[in-house]
Amino acid sequence: MFVGVDDTDSPRGMCTTYLMTKIIEETDLDLIGYPSLVRLNPNVPYCTRGNASLAIRLGKGRGRPIVIGSIGENPIISYPEGEESGNMEELLELGSTIVRRYMEHDSMTNPGIVVSRGMLPTELYDRAVKSFVELGDVEILLQQNSALYEKIGNGRGIIGAAAAISWPALRVTFELISYGFPFRENGKPLKEEISLSVHRMGTTFDSFDPENRRAAMFPSSRTPIIYGIRGSSPSDLIRTRESIPNRTLGEERYILYRTNQASDDHIIRDPESLKNGESYQVEGYLLDTPVPMEGGHYFAEIGTRNGNLKIAAFEPTKTFRASFRLLLPGDYVRVYGSYLDGSMHLEKFALLARGRSFIRTPPKCSRCGKRMKNRGYRDYRCTSCGARASSAEYTEEKRSINCGMYEVPTCARRHLSRPISLIGGGGDLF
Numbered sequence: 001m002f003v004g005v006d007d008t009d010s011p012r013g014m015c016t017t018y019l020m021t022k023i024i025e026e027t028d029l030d031l032i033g034y035p036s037l038v039r040l041n042p043n044v045p046y047c048t049r050g051n052a053s054l055a056i057r058l059g060k061g062r063g064r065p066i067v068i069g070s071i072g073e074n075p076i077i078s079y080p081e082g083e084e085s086g087n088m089e090e091l092l093e094l095g096s097t098i099v100r101r102y103m104e105h106d107s108m109t110n111p112g113i114v115v116s117r118g119m120l121p122t123e124l125y126d127r128a129v130k131s132f133v134e135l136g137d138v139e140i141l142l143q144q145n146s147a148l149y150e151k152i153g154n155g156r157g158i159i160g161a162a163a164a165i166s167w168p169a170l171r172v173t174f175e176l177i178s179y180g181f182p183f184r185e186n187g188k189p190l191k192e193e194i195s196l197s198v199h200r201m202g203t204t205f206d207s208f209d210p211e212n213r214r215a216a217m218f219p220s221s222r223t224p225i226i227y228g229i230r231g232s233s234p235s236d237l238i239r240t241r242e243s244i245p246n247r248t249l250g251e252e253r254y255i256l257y258r259t260n261q262a263s264d265d266h267i268i269r270d271p272e273s274l275k276n277g278e279s280y281q282v283e284g285y286l287l288d289t290p291v292p293m294e295g296g297h298y299f300a301e302i303g304t305r306n307g308n309l310k311i312a313a314f315e316p317t318k319t320f321r322a323s324f325r326l327l328l329p330g331d332y333v334r335v336y337g338s339y340l341d342g343s344m345h346l347e348k349f350a351l352l353a354r355g356r357s358f359i360r361t362p363p364k365c366s367r368c369g370k371r372m373k374n375r376g377y378r379d380y381r382c383t384s385c386g387a388r389a390s391s392a393e394y395t396e397e398k399r400s401i402n403c404g405m406y407e408v409p410t411c412a413r414r415h416l417s418r419p420i421s422l423i424g425g426g427g428d429l430f
C-alpha cells in the first residue's frame with residue numbers, strides 16, 4: 001500500500017519530510033523499501049521552496065530488514081520486499097489525522113493525502129516533474145485507479161502526493177535528513193566545519209559550496225530540518241552521519257530518503273517548441289557576445305534548429321556568470337535550464353565546439369619588418385620604406401574557456417539539476 005503526502009508547510013515552518021516520519025512512527029505496518037522524496041516541476045508558482053512531495057510503501061515486510069533512521073532511541077526499520085496488508089480507509093485516516101495535527105495553517109498550505117494499493121501510472125510523474133498538472137485530472141486518475149484521497153484547503157497537495165506514488169525511480173540518489181524539533185539555531189562556524197568535512201568524504205555531493213563558502217547542507221529557512229546530506233550510496237550516507245556531532249546539533253530523529261534529486265528528470269530534451277515554466281536541453285550557435293544587464297545578469301542569444309533563443313545567467317548564479325560571459329559568437333553550446341518569461345534561465349551548459357575569432361591588423365612589411373599603416377580599403381603602406389600591401393594579417397584570438405561542462409555553484413543549484421560531478425567522464429555530453 002502506498003501513502004503519498006504533499007503541501008503541508010509554509011515559509012513559516014514545518015516540512016512534509018518531517019511529517020512523513022510521524023506517519024512512519026505511528027503506523028503498525030512495516031515500511032517497505034526507502035521512503036521517496038520526489039521533487040516536481042520547480043517552476044510551479046505555488047511551491048513553498050523546492051516542490052518536494054513524499055511517498056512511502058507500507059505492508060507486511062519480507063526479507064532482511066535494514067536500519068534507515070531513528071526516532072529518539074528507536075530505529076526505523078525497512079524491509080526489502082513485502083506484501084499487501086492493512087486497510088486503505090484506516091491508512092487514509094491515520095495520514096489525515098497526522099497532517100491536520102502538524103500542518104501549517106496558512107492560506108497557501110493545501111495538503112493532500114493519497115492512499116493507493118499499487119503504484120500510479122508513471123505518466124503522471126513525467127508530467128508533474130516536467131510540466132503542469134490540473135487538480136481535476138489527478139482526481140479522475142485517482143478514481144480510475146481506485147485510490148483514496150483527502151483534500152484539505154483546496155487540496156492541491158493531492159497532485160504532488162499522487163505524483164510521488166507514480167515516480168518510477170529510474171535515476172536515484174539518496175538524502176539523509178536529520179531533524180530537531182522545535183527549530184534550533186546553531187553556530188555558523190560549526191556548520192561550516194561540518195559541511196566542509198562532509199564535502200571531503202565519500203560519495204556525497206552539494207554539502208558545501210566551496211566557491212561561495214556556504215554550508216549548503218544546512219537549510220537557511222525555518223524548518224525542523226537540521227541538515228540534509230546527499231549522495232549516491234545509502235551506506236556512505238549512514239557512515240558520514242556517524243562522523244557528525246548529532247547530539248550537539250540537537251538531533252531528535254533522522255531518516256534516509258530515496259530521491260529523484262540530481263536526476264535532471266525535469267529536463268525535456270530537444271523540444272520542437274518551448275512553453276513557459278518548462279525546462280529544456282537545447283543546442284545552438286552563439287549569435288552574439290553575452291551582454292551584462294542591470295542587476296548583474298548576463299544575456300545572449302543562440303540560433304537553434306527551431307529559431308533564435310535568448311539565454312541568461314542571472315545574478316544568483318554567481319561565479320557561473322564568469323564562464324558564461326567568455327562565450328563568443330560561433331560557439332556551439334548545449335544549454336540546460338527553465339524557459340521563463342522569454343528566456344532560458346541556465347542551470348548549466350556544455351561548450352561543445354568553440355567558434356574561432358580573429359583579430360585583423362595591418363601586415364608587417366616584408367622588406368623591413370615594420371608594422372604597416374592602413375591607408376584605405378585593401379591599401380597598406382610601410383611608413384619606413386614605402387612598400388605596399390593589399391591584405392591584412394589575421395591572428396586567432398586566444399580563448400580562456402575550453403570545451404566542457406559549466407554549471408551554477410552549489411548554492412544556486414536546483415534540487416533536480418544533475419551536478420557535473422555525477423555526470424561522469426563527460427560520456428553523456430559529447
Ligand code: ATP
Nearest residue numbers: 007040047048049050051052128133156157159160
Ligand atoms: P517544501 O519543499 O518545503 O516541501 P514545496 O516547495 O514542496 O514545499 P508545496 O507546499 O508542497 O511546496 O506546494 C507545491 C504545490 O504544488 C503542491 O500543492 C503540489 O501538489 C503542487 N504541484 C506540484 N507539482 C505540480 C505540477 N507539476 N503541476 C501542478 N501542481 C503541482
